[in-house]
Amino acid sequence: MNSSSNTTSFATLTGTYPAVKLASGLAANTDTLIVSGAxxxxxxxxxxFRNLDGSNARNFDIIICPTSSNATDYYNRAQISVPANSGNNGSAALASLASLMPTFFDLDLAGNRVLTLEGGISIYVRNKAALTADIYVMVKLRSF
Structure with a gap:
């Protein structure tokens, strides 16, 4: 039986949901690795983003770069604001990077927003103020 490279690629696609905790007290301008390309x-x-702070929105820089190159300013792609209590109390939705920054994402053939990370490319977040509550960051990821 013949198979196309597309069939082989999708057959080997695995899903994971890596998550990182940004702990209360984390100093301002701390870069945290959240995911690297396989x-x-x-x-x-x-x-x-799940923000356990019920009072404060939090701003984060999104950095997409070769792994360990996050200190280079031109890799700093954009800043987002994660609303207070997002994903925490049942009434405020999780903050979604795809919704906050849709231009980061390409459209696949089915019209889904996707961001391709080649091997050696990573995404970091930089909190712009010291954290007064925990924030959890989860990545919906598929790897080949």
């Missing part, structure tokens, strides 16, 4: 590339469907 050896044969990864597809990011979304990056979700």
């Amino acid at each position: 050896t044969n590339a990864s597809i990011v469907l979304d990056v979700l």
